[in-house]
Each structure stands twice: as C-alpha cells, then as structure tokens.
Amino acid sequence: MSNLKLLFPLLFVLHAHFTQTLIQAIVFREYIGANFANVRFSDVPINPNIQIHFILSFGIDFTSGSSPKPTNGRFNVFWDSDNLGPSQVRSIKQQHPNVKVALSIGGDTVNNKAVNFTVVSIDSWVSNAVSSLTSLIKQYNLDGIDIDYEHFKAEPSVFAQCIGRVVTILKRNRVISFASIAPFDDGDVQRHYMALWRSYGGVFDYVNFQFYAYDRRTTVDQFLRYFDAQSANYNGGKVLVSFSTDSSGGLKPENGFFTACERLRSRGKLNGIFVWSADNSKANGFRYERQAQALLAKG
Known part of the structure; x- marks a missing residue:
C-alpha cells in the first residue's frame, strides 16, 4: 500500500505536466482593442482545453494627439484601455487559468499616419523601449509581446538589433514569458523580419504570419503552399495560421480555412491559429473563434 500511495501523486503530477504541455503546444491567439469597438475579454469565447492569448493592439512609440x-x-497606449484595462486583464486571467495576455507593438497606422519604425540610435531606442515597455507590461499584468511593425525608416540590420535586444532583455529580466513576430508577404516587411529572425530567431516563440494579407481569392492548396514557404523563411519557428474577420484577404473560414487546418494537422504542422480581430468578430458573435478553438481542442 505504501508504494501505491507514492505512485498516485506521481501519476497526478505526470498527468498535470502532460496537460500543461498540451496547452502550451496548441494555442489560439486573437488581437483585440485596435478599433475601439467596446469589445471585452469576457465577450470572446474561451475553450478551457487550449492556451488562449489575447493580444492588445497596439502599444506605439508615437505621441498621441492629432x-x-x-x-x-x-511606448504609449493606443488600444481601448477603457474596456481592456489592468483590472480587466487581472479578472480574465483569474477566471481562466489558460488565458494569457500580450501586447502588440507597432501596427499599421495611428490617426491615419503610418507607424514607421524610427530610431535615433540603436542604444537609445533599446534603452527607452525596455524602460517604457517594462512599465506598461507590469502596469497591465501582461505575459508577452508581439512585434507588428509594418513600415520602416531604418535598415533591416537596425530593426533586428533594436527589436532583438529589447525582447532578449525583457525575457532575461522575466518581464515577459513569450514573444512573437507578425510579418506578412511584402518585400520590405520580409527583409526586416527575416533579418531579425536570422539574428534573434531563438528568442521568439511564435510567428504570427499574416496570411490574410494574401489575395482574397486564395485557395486551400495555395494557402498550404504559402504556409510551407513561410515555414521555410522562418525555419525552426512555430508558424501559426491565421484568418481575418474584417474585409482583408486571404483564405476565409467560409472558403476553406478550416479544411486547410485539418490538412496541416494531419501532417503534424498545425501549431495554432490566430485571428484579426476580436473587434470585428463581435458583430457575428465570434462564430469562427468558436469553430477555431473547437478544432484546436481536438488535439
């Protein structure tokens, strides 16, 4: 009996470890807050059997105003902090242990002006970014960071050093536990992100590749070829598939996105799904988020 008493706790620990490993391996991510649509974390469906990441959009190193x-x-707050503030972050994480919340930096535009990645010097940008991001992340009780710059006034090597050093320091200081990049298939964008990947790929846990930036006539077979191409570009990275619920392009759920996901899963290549964005999905009751999470939860 004494051996059995020792065995049962061990089995419980092993089961818990397996469950946690599964949750970490299968992730659903969703950008939230960019469009100020009064969407809350609690509005979005949350499947308890997978890891869920909400990604606040965006933190931007620009001044506010016209x-x-x-x-x-x-960095300053440029997301809907009235509905997605520190208390709301704390509450959703307390209610759902499988939920983590990250901050995306950069984005496309602010007040209709392109968010250009702009630096005075590498050292000064890194110092300012580490300080301001650490403050924001601690204030909002966040877990990770996502890099989503889409316009650049700096060479790829400068972007790589700035972003790579900041993420490395934030991880080393245990300010964040995970990080991702969000490139898409554009020549200048890819030059910058692939330079970052070559120098600092090891510090990034996910590649949120924006497959919805492809043509809206994308077929399932084309989508799978795009996935293979980007997996080669970001070799060794955990490339996630994606769809949008706004008017962007790519392979939409109604046109075969989930069929493509099933094919990737049959090949052992479905690392997770992310969506742009909760603000747009609110109008249809998060129909496709439920479908995506149910698909991932099947393991």
Whole structure:
C-alpha cells in the first residue's frame, strides 16, 4: 500500500505536466482593442482545453494627439484601455487559468499616419523601449509581446538589433514569458523580419504570419503552399495560421480555412491559429473563434 500511495501523486503530477504541455503546444491567439469597438475579454469565447492569448493592439512609440510623432522607443497606449484595462486583464486571467495576455507593438497606422519604425540610435531606442515597455507590461499584468511593425525608416540590420535586444532583455529580466513576430508577404516587411529572425530567431516563440494579407481569392492548396514557404523563411519557428474577420484577404473560414487546418494537422504542422480581430468578430458573435478553438481542442 505504501508504494501505491507514492505512485498516485506521481501519476497526478505526470498527468498535470502532460496537460500543461498540451496547452502550451496548441494555442489560439486573437488581437483585440485596435478599433475601439467596446469589445471585452469576457465577450470572446474561451475553450478551457487550449492556451488562449489575447493580444492588445497596439502599444506605439508615437505621441498621441492629432499630429503623432515618433518618440524613439517610448511606448504609449493606443488600444481601448477603457474596456481592456489592468483590472480587466487581472479578472480574465483569474477566471481562466489558460488565458494569457500580450501586447502588440507597432501596427499599421495611428490617426491615419503610418507607424514607421524610427530610431535615433540603436542604444537609445533599446534603452527607452525596455524602460517604457517594462512599465506598461507590469502596469497591465501582461505575459508577452508581439512585434507588428509594418513600415520602416531604418535598415533591416537596425530593426533586428533594436527589436532583438529589447525582447532578449525583457525575457532575461522575466518581464515577459513569450514573444512573437507578425510579418506578412511584402518585400520590405520580409527583409526586416527575416533579418531579425536570422539574428534573434531563438528568442521568439511564435510567428504570427499574416496570411490574410494574401489575395482574397486564395485557395486551400495555395494557402498550404504559402504556409510551407513561410515555414521555410522562418525555419525552426512555430508558424501559426491565421484568418481575418474584417474585409482583408486571404483564405476565409467560409472558403476553406478550416479544411486547410485539418490538412496541416494531419501532417503534424498545425501549431495554432490566430485571428484579426476580436473587434470585428463581435458583430457575428465570434462564430469562427468558436469553430477555431473547437478544432484546436481536438488535439
């Protein structure tokens, strides 16, 4: 009997470890807050059997106001913080142990002005970014960071050093536990992100590749070829598939996205799904989020 008493706790620990490993391996991610659509974390369906990441959109190193200007790495809040504030982050994480919340930095535009990645010097940008991001992440009780710059006024090597060093420091200081990049198939974008990947790929846990930036006539077979191409570009990375619930392109759920996911899963290549964005999905009751999470939860 004494041996059995020792065995049962061990089996419980092993089961718990297996469950946690499964949750970490299968992830559903969704951007939230960019469009100020009054969407809350609690509005979005949450399947308890997979890891869920909400990604606040966006933290931007620009000034606020009608004529925003770059701040050389000093980040400010540009998401719907009234509905997605520190208390809401704390509450959703307490209610759902499988939920983590991240911050996406960069984005496309602010007040209709392109968010250009702009630096005065590598050292000054890194110093300002580490300080301001650490403050924001601790204030909001966040877990990770996502890199989503889409316009650049710096060479790829400078972008790589700035972003790579900041993420490395934030991880080393245990400010964040995971990080991702969000490139898409554009020549200048790919030059910058692939330079970052070559130098610092090891510090990134996910590649949120924006497959919805492809043509809206994308077929299932084309989508799978795109996935293979980007998996080769970001070799060794955990490339996630994606769809949008706005008017963007790519392979939409109604046109075969989930068929493509099933094919990837049959090949052992379905690492997770992310969606742009909860703000747009609110109108249809998060129909496709439920479908995506149920598909991932099948293991």
